[in-house]
Amino acid sequence: MNSALVSPRRPSAVNMLGYTALAGMETKTFLVYHWSVVVDLIKNLIATIVFVYFWRALYAQTPAIAGLSLDATLAYVLLARIFQPLGSFMLVSEFGHQMRQGALAHIQLRPLDIQLAYYVQNLASVVVALGRQLPVALVALLVFRLRLPTNPAVWGVFILSALLGRSVLFCFDYILGCVAFYTTSAWGLGFAIFGLSLFVGGGLVPLVMLPDWLRPIVLNTPFAQAFYVPISLLSGVAPLSQAPRLLLIQFLWLLGLAPLSRLVFAVAIRRVTVQGG
Amino acid sequence: MRRYVSLYASFFRMFLKSILEYRGSFVTLVAAVLLVQGASLATIWVVMSQVPSMNGWSLPEVLLIYGLLIFSRSCTQIFTEYIWNLGSMIRQGEFDRYLVRPINPLFHVLAAGLNFEGLVNFPLGLVLIIGTGRTLGLFASPFNIAYLVVAVASGAVIFFAVNLITATTAFWIIESMPVSAAVFENYLFAHYPLTIFPRGIQFLLTWIIPYGFASFYPAAFLMGRDVGALAWLGPLVAAVLLVLGYRFWLVGLNRYEGAGS
Numbered sequence: 001m002n003s004a005l006v007s008p009r010r011p012s013a014v015n016m017l018g019y020t021a022l023a024g025m026e027t028k029t030f031l032v033y034h035w036s037v038v039v040d041l042i043k044n045l046i047a048t049i050v051f052v053y054f055w056r057a058l059y060a061q062t063p064a065i066a067g068l069s070l071d072a073t074l075a076y077v078l079l080a081r082i083f084q085p086l087g088s089f090m091l092v093s094e095f096g097h098q099m100r101q102g103a104l105a106h107i108q109l110r111p112l113d114i115q116l117a118y119y120v121q122n123l124a125s126v127v128v129a130l131g132r133q134l135p136v137a138l139v140a141l142l143v144f145r146l147r148l149p150t151n152p153a154v155w156g157v158f159i160l161s162a163l164l165g166r167s168v169l170f171c172f173d174y175i176l177g178c179v180a181f182y183t184t185s186a187w188g189l190g191f192a193i194f195g196l197s198l199f200v201g202g203g204l205v206p207l208v209m210l211p212d213w214l215r216p217i218v219l220n221t222p223f224a225q226a227f228y229v230p231i232s233l234l235s236g237v238a239p240l241s242q243a244p245r246l247l248l249i250q251f252l253w254l255l256g257l258a259p260l261s262r263l264v265f266a267v268a269i270r271r272v273t274v275q276g277g
Numbered sequence: 278m279r280r281y282v283s284l285y286a287s288f289f290r291m292f293l294k295s296i297l298e299y300r301g302s303f304v305t306l307v308a309a310v311l312l313v314q315g316a317s318l319a320t321i322w323v324v325m326s327q328v329p330s331m332n333g334w335s336l337p338e339v340l341l342i343y344g345l346l347i348f349s350r351s352c353t354q355i356f357t358e359y360i361w362n363l364g365s366m367i368r369q370g371e372f373d374r375y376l377v378r379p380i381n382p383l384f385h386v387l388a389a390g391l392n393f394e395g396l397v398n399f400p401l402g403l404v405l406i407i408g409t410g411r412t413l414g415l416f417a418s419p420f421n422i423a424y425l426v427v428a429v430a431s432g433a434v435i436f437f438a439v440n441l442i443t444a445t446t447a448f449w450i451i452e453s454m455p456v457s458a459a460v461f462e463n464y465l466f467a468h469y470p471l472t473i474f475p476r477g478i479q480f481l482l483t484w485i486i487p488y489g490f491a492s493f494y495p496a497a498f499l500m501g502r503d504v505g506a507l508a509w510l511g512p513l514v515a516a517v518l519l520v521l522g523y524r525f526w527l528v529g530l531n532r533y534e535g536a537g538s
Binding site for chain 1: 301306308309312315316325328330331334455463474
């Protein structure tokens with residue numbers, strides 16, 4: 001194994017230009033694949049319409065489900081559609097791709113901290129993806145009359161929670177991505193985790209509606225921390241008074257997963273053999 | 278015809294061998310498809326167990342619609358959804374090879390690959406239909422069973438014909454995948470009773486992209502709901518769409534001059 005892979009060069013100082021370039025690259029990649037953007041938008045709009053009418057039909061014969069009114073549920077569901085990229089993850093397929101292309105050596109040789117570099121790329125990609133959600137937001141606001149919170153404190157707490165949650169999910173994603181170093185085909189795993197996260201993250205149903213035996217299990221997953229917690233704070237499903245406790249839990253998750261993800265990567269990367277010049 | 282069946286059997290064996298070569302990947306993929314479908318089904322189950330009905334439709338009835346849709350789709354998904362790749366075949370010059378071989382180019386495109394997701398949706402849809410059919414007492418009458426078979430066959434043809442039409446646009450625009458994906462995505466509506474959607478969407482799913490005939494209309498008829506003649510139109514819609522699709526394919530094929538310079 002290449003010695004550079006075992007002991008990658010670490011930056012002596014924060015290389016801001018390098019991180020900025022990585023964030024810019026993410027934006028360019030998005031612009032190149034404009035066709036997929038249009039399709040994603042259509043998919044998202046259709047799913048949003050389906051969700052709204054699905055919930056309206058369910059509330060046709062009941063005033064509340066798990067204590068949530070139709071308006072509260074629709075606010076949650078529409079915000080979940082708009083902020084869907086908060087629950088996305090990508091490193092399983094990214095690491096798998098880098099493995100197959102043999103590009104892992106190049107990444108290792110960059111004068112940047114690998115995890116921090118991926119983190120910045122990840123954040124930039126989520127910001128770009130959130131920008132792409134603008135048409136969905138417009139449909140939610142103009143067609144389905146979504147009312148956004150007016151209290152600046154709610155927005156402040158949401159942004160903080162979204163950032164913490166995203167960081168938690170990134171670390172979890174980083175650990176999962178390491179599976180790619182042990183198998184030749186990791187995309188199936190990525191697809192499987194995506195399927196799991198759809199439900200467990202709260203993207204399909206507000207988690208307060210889950211049965212009593214299932215709710216505590218699901219709430220204690222990185223998916224719920226990354227998606228359900230911020231969306232429930234923004235939509236009012238979780239009141240502002242619960243914010244300190246929820247933010248503390250997210251912080252503790254991050255405190256545990258950040259060093260663990262570094263450790264797992266350091267062990268897993270030793271499996272990699274890059275052949276050729 | 279016999280020659281094509283024999284040829285397809287050879288292709289099919291080859292694909293199965295390639296699947297079994299990478300068993301780990303296949304098992305992961307099966308788990309993935311089950312988890313994605315499971316997420317939707319779990320959502321329906323969680324919510325519907327707390328409400329009397331979905332605008333008058335009970336949980337087994339909604340699951341029957343869901344099951345009919347994924348089962349109908351899976352019947353053609355396994356064998357024909359590779360046609361979504363027609364655009365990339367044209368772009369990479371691969372399609373030109375199919376034109377010089379002594380077999381029907383459409384058959385060759387369809388036989389060029391299998392859709393693994395369909396292999397999972399097939400048993401899942403079947404389990405849903407059998408499970409809900411038993412709960413709802415559908416199998417007591419042989420007529421209902423025959424009706425279900427015809428409905429599933431019609432739905433499968435509709436899925437194939439829509440895919441054929443959208444993929445054929447590749448002869449004009451090369452990259453047809455986005456068209457296929459955008460049109461196909463409307464099948465999300467057909468997972469639920471169409472009556473919960475506005476009239477515009479009901480019209481779309483009945484007359485423009487008629488996935489409603491693969492799920493909602495047969496289920497509604499079997500549940501004794503009044504959907505009029507639409508309960509019987511599935512086979513006719515499927516036949517018309519198939520003829521239109523194949524004619525459109527021939528028009529596209531005749532104007533094809535290769536994607537190269």
